[in-house]
Amino acid sequence: MKIAIIAPSSVPFTIGGAENLWWGLLTSINQDTPHQAELIKLPSPERNFWEIVESYQHFCQLDLTYFDLVLSTKYPAWMVNHPNHLCYMQHRLRGLYDTYSLGGCTDLNVQYPQEVIAIQQFMSVNQGRRSSLNDFFLKLAALRAKVDSTSESLTFPGLLIREIVHFLDGVGLAKTAIKKYTAISYTVANRNTYFPVGSSVEVIYHPSNLRDFRRGSSDYLFTVCRLDNAKRVALLIQAMHSVKTNIELRIAGTGPAAESLQKMAGDNQKIVFLGFVNDQQLTELYADALAVLYVPYNEDYGLVTIEAMMSAKPLLTTTDAGGPNEFVRNGETGYSVPPDPEAIAQRIDYLCEHVQEARQMGLNGRKLVQDITWENTVAKLLGETKPPIVSTPVKKRKRITVALTFPVFPPRGGGQVRAFHLYRHLARWFDIELVCFTNANDAPLRAEIAPGLTEIRIPKSAQHQREELAIEQQVGVPITDIVMPQLYPLTPAYVEALRASTAMSDFIVACHPYLLPAIQAVSNQPIWYEAQDVEVALKQRVLPDNPTGHKLLDATRQVEQECCQASTLIWVCCQEDAQRLNQIYGVDSSKILEVPNGVDIETVNYVSLEDRHSWKSKLGLNASSFTALFMGSWHSPNLAAVGSIFQIAEQLPQVNFLIIGSVGLAFKHEKRPANVGFMDVVDDETKAVTLSLADVALNPVTFGSGTNLKMLEYFASGIPVISTPIGVRGLGVEAGKHCIVVDIEDFAEAIAALKAEDLTKKERRVKNARQYVQEKFDWQAISQRLFNRLTQLNLV
Numbered sequence: 042m043k044i045a046i047i048a049p050s051s052v053p054f055t056i057g058g059a060e061n062l063w064w065g066l067l068t069s070i071n072q073d074t075p076h077q078a079e080l081i082k083l084p085s086p087e088r089n090f091w092e093i094v095e096s097y098q099h100f101c102q103l104d105l106t107y108f109d110l111v112l113s114t115k116y117p118a119w120m121v122n123h124p125n126h127l128c129y130m131q132h133r134l135r136g137l138y139d140t141y142s143l144g145g146c147t148d149l150n151v152q153y154p155q156e157v158i159a160i161q162q163f164m165s166v167n168q169g170r171r172s173s174l175n176d177f178f179l180k181l182a183a184l185r186a187k188v189d190s191t192s193e194s195l196t197f198p199g200l201l202i203r204e205i206v207h208f209l210d211g212v213g214l215a216k217t218a219i220k221k222y223t224a225i226s227y228t229v230a231n232r233n234t235y236f237p238v239g240s241s242v243e244v245i246y247h248p249s250n251l252r253d254f255r256r257g258s259s260d261y262l263f264t265v266c267r268l269d270n271a272k273r274v275a276l277l278i279q280a281m282h283s284v285k286t287n288i289e290l291r292i293a294g295t296g297p298a299a300e301s302l303q304k305m306a307g308d309n310q311k312i313v314f315l316g317f318v319n320d321q322q323l324t325e326l327y328a329d330a331l332a333v334l335y336v337p338y339n340e341d342y343g344l345v346t347i348e349a350m351m352s353a354k355p356l357l358t359t360t361d362a363g364g365p366n367e368f369v370r371n372g373e374t375g376y377s378v379p380p381d382p383e384a385i386a387q388r389i390d391y392l393c394e395h396v397q398e399a400r401q402m403g404l405n406g407r408k409l410v411q412d413i414t415w416e417n418t419v420a421k422l423l424g425e426t427k428p429p430i431v432s433t434p435v436k437k438r439k440r441i442t443v444a445l446t447f448p449v450f451p452p453r454g455g456g457q458v459r460a461f462h463l464y465r466h467l468a469r470w471f472d473i474e475l476v477c478f479t480n481a482n483d484a485p486l487r488a489e490i491a492p493g494l495t496e497i498r499i500p501k502s503a504q505h506q507r508e509e510l511a512i513e514q515q516v517g518v519p520i521t522d523i524v525m526p527q528l529y530p531l532t533p534a535y536v537e538a539l540r541a542s543t544a545m546s547d548f549i550v551a552c553h554p555y556l557l558p559a560i561q562a563v564s565n566q567p568i569w570y571e572a573q574d575v576e577v578a579l580k581q582r583v584l585p586d587n588p589t590g591h592k593l594l595d596a597t598r599q600v601e602q603e604c605c606q607a608s609t610l611i612w613v614c615c616q617e618d619a620q621r622l623n624q625i626y627g628v629d630s631s632k633i634l635e636v637p638n639g640v641d642i643e644t645v646n647y648v649s650l651e652d653r654h655s656w657k658s659k660l661g662l663n664a665s666s667f668t669a670l671f672m673g674s675w676h677s678p679n680l681a682a683v684g685s686i687f688q689i690a691e692q693l694p695q696v697n698f699l700i701i702g703s704v705g706l707a708f709k710h711e712k713r714p715a716n717v718g719f720m721d722v723v724d725d726e727t728k729a730v731t732l733s734l735a736d737v738a739l740n741p742v743t744f745g746s747g748t749n750l751k752m753l754e755y756f757a758s759g760i761p762v763i764s765t766p767i768g769v770r771g772l773g774v775e776a777g778k779h780c781i782v783v784d785i786e787d788f789a790e791a792i793a794a795l796k797a798e799d800l801t802k803k804e805r806r807v808k809n810a811r812q813y814v815q816e817k818f819d820w821q822a823i824s825q826r827l828f829n830r831l832t833q834l835n836l837v
Contacts, residue, residue, distance in 0.1 A: 042076045045111045047112070052085065058131070066247075069415035083100060090199070094202075096117050100119075113127075116206070119213040132235075156188060157194050169215040170212065216239075222243070223243045224243070227492060230242045230244050239485075241486075254353075256328060259331035260289075260331065261289040263334070263354075271338055273380070281306075286389065286393035290311060294315075327354060328352055332389075332392050333354045334357045334385075336362060347410055353406065356406065362377070380647075440473070444560055446521055446556060447477060459638055462639060462641050473493060473495070475495065476535070478521075481506040482500070485498060505531035508528055518583050523580060540564070551608070554600045570607075580594055583677040605628045611628065612635075613636070614635075615635065615748050639818045640753035642820075647758060649807075653734060667737075667796050668735050669736065674704060682741045697716055700719050732758040737761050737795055738761070749772075752774075755810075765784060779806065
């Protein structure tokens with residue numbers, strides 16, 4: 042087979058991880074397989090609007106039909122049209138995707154010429170259509186001839202070029218264009234909008250091109266990277282100023298930030314800049330390091346991680362580093378800490394004081410990555426995986442099937458967030474399948490959404506959807522979950538998917554009680570009940586006081602009681618829920634485990650109060666403006682909370698109130714105060730920016746059960762929080778120390794007081810809250826505690 046590896050050549054030319062991948066694939070295919078490969082690169086400058094457009098157009102026009110297979114890894118190379126096209130994704134143009142909102146690009150008020158509006162309309166009706174590309178580029182050529190290059194509409198990065206790149210990527214990466222989707226990491230595979238909805242993406246790790254890794258002495262700390270802001274070497278320099286141990290940090294690499302980093306290091310003798318080092322020097326530097334430090338922001342993969350572990354060195358990274366966290370297991374192969382200089386310094390001192398422990402972590406890391414070889418990478422890419430020469434007995438991992446009434450990925454609402462993060466961390470020890478219902482017009486899906494975690498998504502049948510809507514019209518509120526016990530048989534595809542999954546599983550989890558009848562219809566395996574709420578108490582607040590409402594409430598009580606009785610274990614979010622289940626159904630307390638709601642610390646960026654003001658300035662916002670944020674899904678306690686916010690907003694006309702999440706959809710046609718805005722459902726990047734700009738986060742809920750995930754996310758991001766007593770239920774937080782807790786009637790007064798409060802006092806409170814969440818409610822720690830408890834019960 043003749044294979045073309047097609048890639049962009051950066052202008053000006055630089056060597057990085059992408060080049061490492063292409064050269065490694067080229068060499069391995071030609072030396073380790075019967076196939077022949079050629080690396081074809083086109084110059085691809087991306088310094089302005091029109092260079093981006095031209096680069097995409099050049100790859101669109103490239104004819105590679107004389108090859109049997111085309112392999113692309115990066116924009117805009119995947120625009121090549123070939124009948125046998127494999128995408129091995131490194132990343133999209135990140136400045137126009139996952140980091141776009143961080144760049145302060147706000148051209149929403151630009152008045153576009155008619156030619157631009159016509160192009161936008163053309164894109165909207167031609168999504169994914171390769172046949173439209175000729176006309177599209179002709180329209181762009183006409184635009185270039187008429188509109189001056191300095192026009193606001195042609196800024197880069199900017200809204201129009203972002204729309205164009207998204208449109209073109211949608212064509213190049215369409216399901217009809219790509220035979221197989223793969224990615225270099227789960228970090229890449231799980232990024233929003235990177236792959237077509239419903240596509241299956243295989244993650245294949247690749248090695249470094251360095252050779253002759255060895256384990257030497259433990260003399261110093263080491264890092265290597267391009268010296269620019271994204272790699273955050275400044276964090277390491279700040280940390281070294283606080284390190285107590287007398288040990289050097291040797292920094293290899295060059296880049297635009299080199300001079301400023303050297304100034305930051307000052308006369309600190311413990312920080313040594315090595316500049317450029319060749320491959321032989323690099324392997325020697327890895328070999329004799331005590332530990333490797335690597336703290337980039339949201340890295341796609343991070344070859345430094347693999348190189349460090351191949352050298353049997355522990356890696357110290359940060360919780361928001363992205364790819365490195367797929368290999369760093371705290372206390373086993375290294376450490377992942379918050380992106381804070383003091384936290385990094387403390388862990389450096391720990392490694393220096395526990396050298397033998399650090400060496401064992403390095404050995405663990407080498408064992409973890411030892412099978413990441415070019416031969417294995419190429420074999421997996423080409424679907425030609427060979428059996429190992431020596432068969433090593435492997436202990437069989439137990440399997441769990443989870444039945445859900447809703448899809449999980451990407452996680453948006455509280456139930457989705459809990460399911461995704463709890464089970465992705467449990468997948469360290471179990472193979473887990475989530476068998477989920479989704480809407481009738483959605484596509485079926487089977488995809489690995491995290492290592493060891495697979496989501497199987499089954500659309501409701503048309504009859505199922507019709508009958509559900511008919512009941513919903515009678516009660517006036519969503520009842521997808523409540524009617525599931527009676528309607529699930531109308532979707533036989535779900536029953537068969539659940540039967541197939543449970544046939545291979547050791548345990549079955551009912552996530553909420555409503556699919557218990559479906560589970561019992563297909564399996565006799567032990568059932569664990571994940572009680573995210575006390576359902577009968579929650580639904581009593583939602584359902585109308587009429588015969589249909591009463592009937593549905595009785596059905597909820599019955600299925601919840603049966604689930605409590607049939608389950609061998611019940612997981613509750615807080616002790617209050619355990620007590621209520623005991624009171625209502627007489628549940629045996631010995632089979633109840635507390636598995637609290639959590640937050641994925643590694644994905645929530647802590648922003649200090651001082652930095653919040655600078656963020657506002659960068660985005661052109663009034664630094665003195667004051668924004669109160671509320672996040673929530675379309676959930677009855679949140680609906681009532683928005684009603685309370687309307688009343689509070691009328692009392693505080695100088696405060697801006699921002700509400701994000703699906704709860705806003707219920708108020709589309711409602712009259713609201715002028716200082717209340719809605720953003721509805723937003724992507725993770727938009728939410729992160731919003732969390733970094735808000736001055737206070739609110740949780741004015743007055744009823745409900747379980748615990749509020751929004752509270753943990755607020756705390757983790759560094760926002761001052763005001764909550765009702767109900768809002769902090771089950772969290773164990775201290776009023777005053779972690780947040781302000783007042784009754785709903787006192788919210789307006791509390792917001793006004795916080796606005797005028799001393800900055801030092803506010804900063805102390807938010808830092809206490811962040812630390813508390815990190816210690817008690819990080820999903821990784823929660824899943825570890827649950828696994829330990831299951832081990833004690835001899836279930837694993």
